[in-house]
Amino acid sequence: MELATSPLARPFPDMPAISGVELRVARAQYKDWDRADLTFVTLDEGTSVAGVFTQSACASSEVEMGRDQVKSGAARALIVNAGNSNAFTGYRGREAVEAIMQQVSAAIGCTPDQVFVSSTGVIGVPLPQDKARAGIDAALTAAPCGWEDAALAISTTDTFAKGAHASAIIGDTRVELCGIIKGSGMIAPDMATMLGYVFTDAGVAPAFLQEALERASARTYSCITVDGDTSTSDTVLAFATGKAGNARIESWDSPGADAFAAALEDVCRELAQLVVRDGEGASKFITVRVSGAVSDDSARAVGLAIANSPLVKTAIAGEDANWGRVVMAVGKAGEPADRDRLSIAFGGVWAARGGMPVDDYDEAPVAQHLKGEEIDLTVDLGMGHGRAAVWTCDLTHGYISINADYRS
Amino acid sequence: MELATSPLARPFPDMPAISGVELRVARAQYKDWDRADLTFVTLDEGTSVAGVFTQSACASSEVEMGRDQVKSGAARALIVNAGNSNAFTGYRGREAVEAIMQQVSAAIGCTPDQVFVSSTGVIGVPLPQDKARAGIDAALTAAPCGWEDAALAISTTDTFAKGAHASAIIGDTRVELCGIIKGSGMIAPDMATMLGYVFTDAGVAPAFLQEALERASARTYSCITVDGDTSTSDTVLAFATGKAGNARIESWDSPGADAFAAALEDVCRELAQLVVRDGEGASKFITVRVSGAVSDDSARAVGLAIANSPLVKTAIAGEDANWGRVVMAVGKAGEPADRDRLSIAFGGVWAARGGMPVDDYDEAPVAQHLKGEEIDLTVDLGMGHGRAAVWTCDLTHGYISINADYRS
Numbered sequence: 001m002e003l004a005t006s007p008l009a010r011p012f013p014d015m016p017a018i019s020g021v022e023l024r025v026a027r028a029q030y031k032d033w034d035r036a037d038l039t040f041v042t043l044d045e046g047t048s049v050a051g052v053f054t055q056s057a058c059a060s061s062e063v064e065m066g067r068d069q070v071k072s073g074a075a076r077a078l079i080v081n082a083g084n085s086n087a088f089t090g091y092r093g094r095e096a097v098e099a100i101m102q103q104v105s106a107a108i109g110c111t112p113d114q115v116f117v118s119s120t121g122v123i124g125v126p127l128p129q130d131k132a133r134a135g136i137d138a139a140l141t142a143a144p145c146g147w148e149d150a151a152l153a154i155s156t157t158d159t160f161a162k163g164a165h166a167s168a169i170i171g172d173t174r175v176e177l178c179g180i181i182k183g184s185g186m187i188a189p190d191m192a193t194m195l196g197y198v199f200t201d202a203g204v205a206p207a208f209l210q211e212a213l214e215r216a217s218a219r220t221y222s223c224i225t226v227d228g229d230t231s232t233s234d235t236v237l238a239f240a241t242g243k244a245g246n247a248r249i250e251s252w253d254s255p256g257a258d259a260f261a262a263a264l265e266d267v268c269r270e271l272a273q274l275v276v277r278d279g280e281g282a283s284k285f286i287t288v289r290v291s292g293a294v295s296d297d298s299a300r301a302v303g304l305a306i307a308n309s310p311l312v313k314t315a316i317a318g319e320d321a322n323w324g325r326v327v328m329a330v331g332k333a334g335e336p337a338d339r340d341r342l343s344i345a346f347g348g349v350w351a352a353r354g355g356m357p358v359d360d361y362d363e364a365p366v367a368q369h370l371k372g373e374e375i376d377l378t379v380d381l382g383m384g385h386g387r388a389a390v391w392t393c394d395l396t397h398g399y400i401s402i403n404a405d406y407r408s
Numbered sequence: 409m410e411l412a413t414s415p416l417a418r419p420f421p422d423m424p425a426i427s428g429v430e431l432r433v434a435r436a437q438y439k440d441w442d443r444a445d446l447t448f449v450t451l452d453e454g455t456s457v458a459g460v461f462t463q464s465a466c467a468s469s470e471v472e473m474g475r476d477q478v479k480s481g482a483a484r485a486l487i488v489n490a491g492n493s494n495a496f497t498g499y500r501g502r503e504a505v506e507a508i509m510q511q512v513s514a515a516i517g518c519t520p521d522q523v524f525v526s527s528t529g530v531i532g533v534p535l536p537q538d539k540a541r542a543g544i545d546a547a548l549t550a551a552p553c554g555w556e557d558a559a560l561a562i563s564t565t566d567t568f569a570k571g572a573h574a575s576a577i578i579g580d581t582r583v584e585l586c587g588i589i590k591g592s593g594m595i596a597p598d599m600a601t602m603l604g605y606v607f608t609d610a611g612v613a614p615a616f617l618q619e620a621l622e623r624a625s626a627r628t629y630s631c632i633t634v635d636g637d638t639s640t641s642d643t644v645l646a647f648a649t650g651k652a653g654n655a656r657i658e659s660w661d662s663p664g665a666d667a668f669a670a671a672l673e674d675v676c677r678e679l680a681q682l683v684v685r686d687g688e689g690a691s692k693f694i695t696v697r698v699s700g701a702v703s704d705d706s707a708r709a710v711g712l713a714i715a716n717s718p719l720v721k722t723a724i725a726g727e728d729a730n731w732g733r734v735v736m737a738v739g740k741a742g743e744p745a746d747r748d749r750l751s752i753a754f755g756g757v758w759a760a761r762g763g764m765p766v767d768d769y770d771e772a773p774v775a776q777h778l779k780g781e782e783i784d785l786t787v788d789l790g791m792g793h794g795r796a797a798v799w800t801c802d803l804t805h806g807y808i809s810i811n812a813d814y815r816s
Contacts, residue, residue: 056739058747088735090748090764123732124765227718310635310718311811318812324531327496331464339466340498356498357532397808403719404726404804 003402006184008277008285008373008393009160015147015178016165019201020044020241024142025153028135030083030121030128036153038132040139041078041197042108047241049075049116050210052217054234060087061094062117063233069113073206075239076110079136080154080195081119082182084127085233092126099129103136118195118235120182121156151180154195157402158184158278164270168202168263170256173246175202177263181271184226184278194221196236196271202260203242205250212257213238216265220272223300223390225307226279227399238264276391281398284316286375286391292343293386298335303390305333306379313395316377319370321363323351330379341382346370348378411810414592416685416693416781416801417568423555423586424573426607428452428649432550433561436543438491438529438536444561446540448547449486449605450516455649457483457524458618460625462642468495469502470525471641477521481614483647484518487544488562488603489527490590492535493641500534507537511544526603526643528590529564559588562603565810566592566686572678576610576671578664581654583610585671589679592634592686602629604644604679610668611650613658620665621646624673628680631708631798633715634687635807646672684799689806692724694783694799700751701794706743711798713741714787721803724785727778729771731759738787749790754778756786 021043025036051070053063069075079100086093097119101112119127151161162181167174183194204212213236221236242248249257277285288306293299306312309329315322323344330337340355347369350358369375375394429451433444459478461471477483487508494501505527509520527535559569570589575582591602612620621644629644650656657665685693696714701707714720717737723730731752738745748763755777758766777783783802 054739055742056736057741057743057745058735058739058750088732088747088750088760088763088765090762092764123735124760310807314808314811317808320812324493324496327466327531328464331462331466333465334463335465337465339496342466342496352496352532354498355496356500357496395808396812397805399718400722400725400803400805400808403722404728 003157003159005159006278006282008282010274010277012148012151012161012163013165015163016176018176018178018199018241019243020047021199022144023146023150024139025145025149026135026139026142028081028131030081030131036149037082038135038139039080039150039153040136043076043239044241044243045076047075047239048073048204048206048209049237049239050206050213051235051237052214058088060085060119060233061097062086062119063235065097066116066235069116070210072113074114075116076114077104077108078116078197078237079104081127081132082154082156083121084119084125085121085123086119086127087123087233089124089126096127096129096132100132100136103133107140116237118233120193120195120233147178147180154180154182156182157280158182160278162271162274162278164267164274166263166266168256168259170202170246170249170260173244175200175244175246175260177267179267179271181275183275184280194234194275198238198264198267200240201244202240203244203246203248204240204260205248208249208251208257209238209240212261212264215261216268219265220268223388224272224276225304225392226276273391276393279393280402281396282393283396284373284375284394286316286377286393288390288392289376289378290381291387292381292383294336294384295386296388299386299388300390301335302330302333302337302379302381303388305329306377307390307392310395313392316370316375317394317396321346321351321366321370326377326379336383337381338383343380343382345378347376411565411567413567414686414690416690418682418685420556420559420569420571421573423571424584426584426586426649427609427651428455429607430552431554431558432547433553433557434543434547434550436489436539438489438539444557445490446543446547447488447558447561448544451484451647452649452651453484455483455647456481456612456614456617457645457647458614458621459643459645460622466496468493468527468641469505470494470527471643473505474524474643477524478618480521482522483524484522485512485516486524486605486645487512489535489540490562490564491529492527492533493529493531494527494535495531495641497532497534504535504537504540508540508544511541515548524645526641528601528603528641555586555588562588562590564590565688566590568686570679570682570686572675572682574671574674576664576667578610578654578657578668581652583608583652583654583668585675587675587679589683591683592688602642602683604629606646606672606675608648609652610648611652611654611656612648612668613656616657616659616665617646617648620669620672623669624676627673628676631796632680632684633712633798633800634684681799684801687801688810689804690801691804692781692783692802694724694785694801696798696800697784697786698789699795700789700791702744702792703794704796707794707796708798709743710738710741710745710787710789711796713737714785715798715800718803721800724778724783725802725804729754729759729774729778734785734787744791745789746791751788751790753786755784
């Protein structure tokens with residue numbers, strides 16, 4: 001099925017090369033298609049790695065192994081297979097990953113556990129080892145490519161290539177961070193058919209990189225949802241080559257640690273939002289802001305209950321400022337709330353305050369706001385000082401068409 | 409919007425009158441429509457009552473008051489308003505309910521707290537007291553009607569009238585149980601825009617009626633889901649007039665207690681399943697059976713994760729035996745599971761066993777099964793002995809059409 005580009009798509013940004021990182025793509029032809037579907041990234045010696053992975057109890061072998069591999073903190077290569085997730089394939093799936101790690105480590109001269117593998121696509125079919133082997137052979141002799149080619153090669157049902165870039169100053173040294181991501185459905189907190197990679201030339205100790213990535217994830221990838229579904233393969237990895245020459249960041253007390261963490265979070269937020277912008281069938285990008293919760297975590301839970309509500313999402317698809325459905329979603333979140341303190345605004349206009357419709361509520365500017373592509377929904381619970389932002393998209397006929405027809 | 413009758417609809421059953429119960433309907437015209445929308449049920453003196461209500465933190469005044477009223481255990485009347493839920497209307501909503509309780513109690517000679525009120529429909533608009541008053545006046549002089557008329561009068565977006573009937577023998581006495589229900593969307597565990605009422609001529613002590621209703625609810629209303637959304641008004645009430653003359657059931661040790669509880673659960677299960685059969689846009693009725701869980705509660709949680717997954721529901725809408733999405737849903741349930749022990753069957757045919765696709769999997773009978781209207785999905789977790797059944801419907805373009813257009 002050929003999908004039209006999402007109306008919420010963003011053009012691929014200009015992104016600099018990262019010293020110590022080389023990108024290549026090849027055609028393993030995991031599916032019957034004519035496109036690059038194997039991405040091969042080599043990383044110079046001394047590269048630090050960190051990772052966050054799906055919470056699924058049925059994770060793929062790639063995820064199980066990746067969780068172990070990041071503990072060593074060192075990476076030399078990343079292989080991403082698109083078209084076959086290799087999930088739910090038992091020992092045969094694990095063998096396929098081990099074969100890739102062996103082949104790549106022998107070719108570039110590193111240990112197998114420094115080779116990270118991700119796969120995305122159909123569940124239940126073991127990754128064909130012959131196709132993987134030939135694809136890697138082809139990649140080894142291919143010319144390096146740019147970020148957009150790599151972003152396209154890791155895609156499956158994505159309708160546009162997704163990348164983000166930020167810089168930070170550490171001491172006197174400017175460092176660059178570049179990220180690519182794929183994902184468009186099965187997106188939920190704890191992530192979902194989402195594979196994201198951030199590369200930086202900054203020198204960062206693995207333990208700090210892990211801490212910064214986890215903090216950034218909690219505020220970005222864990223705050224997006226398309227359909228509330230979580231995949232068995234979600235992975236976000238960060239690689240730091242150290243080629244920029246900055247004094248290595250070891251902890252939050254190191255110079256530039258905050259600046260680096262902020263830039264990392266910026267890249268992660270942009271990548272996460274791009275996934276929502278490619279949400280299956282999405283026609284509107286929705287920001288849900290929750291304030292007045294008893295805690296930030298509680299605010300996020302209420303925000304996700306709203307963002308995951310099919311009734312809220314269909315109302316916004318229909319350009320209906322249906323705050324009654326927002327009340328419903330707040331009520332079912334299971335978090336502290338009080339009907340008579342609840343306030344709800346669309347596009348900055350309060351429709352309800354203190355548990356009742358606003359008397360002189362002017363629906364005209366709200367109706368105008370809902371006609372746009374960028375929707376703001378604000379909920380104040382009136383309970384405390386917790387706040388959070390969550391991003392989602394509307395639920396349309398497009399989502400049904402894609403998912404009742406596409407065989408994942 | 410005029411909705412076509414659900415393809416999964418069932419004809420309204422023959423249901424006997426219940427001694428001590430009189431049904432009447434009237435036109436309060438809460439909306440601009442031409443139909444009965446106020447239901448008035450009178451109950452003879454001595455009627456016991458029990459109730460279960462939405463868990464929403466933003467419940468309507470009707471629910472808040474109902475939770476208190478059932479504690480007294482006595483009921484003399486039930487009023488159901490359709491077209492306006494009176495939810496999220498602050499003190500004005502409460503005043504409207506109190507006015508109805510006053511008017512009815514004065515008319516039939518009981519205390520106000522013996523008058524139960526439910527309302528369903530638009531949120532955020534206080535129930536108009538003048539329309540309620542005139543509607544009740546009209547009902548007081550109307551001729552009694554039958555079950556189907558009452559089932560229609562409590563409906564909102566329902567596409568067919570829903571009723572269920574069962575009998576039980578208590579000692580030598582045959583007792584009858586008749587139930588009606590409304591609801592078609594916003595249905596989830598802890599219930600949702602769902603109003604259900606069961607009437608029996610059995611003599612049952614209020615405390616036992618409450619216990620039996622809670623047990624039945626946990627296995628029926630709490631095991632259905634249409635879209636995972638929970639309304640602010642869900643209510644199930646049971647009324648027992650005692651007119652059958654059986655020795656009153658006081659506890660599980662009373663003769664006939666088990667038989668009565670079983671009949672009550674039968675009526676509740678049938679009513680709950682009818683709500684799923686009227687699920688917005690539903691084209692298939694799906695039974696999800698989970699076995700091998702660490703506990704029954706865990707099995708139910710896994711079943712609901714599957715039944716609430718948009719990706720599973722759209723796959724079934726597309727008649728695709730996509731067990732990969734079932735794996736995904738099991739993985740995200742947050743319950744104990746092991747990828748390599750998981751087995752999945754459609755229509756009794758195992759597609760995957762022990763964490764891998766079945767080698768000689770024959771898709772033909774599965775494809776045939778998925779073309780039908782009644783879909784069976786079985787998941788065995790291989791962990792323990794917990795089991796549960798959960799009922800849902802598929803997710804289709806019809807759901808989007810109804811909810812992106814209908815202003816609730």
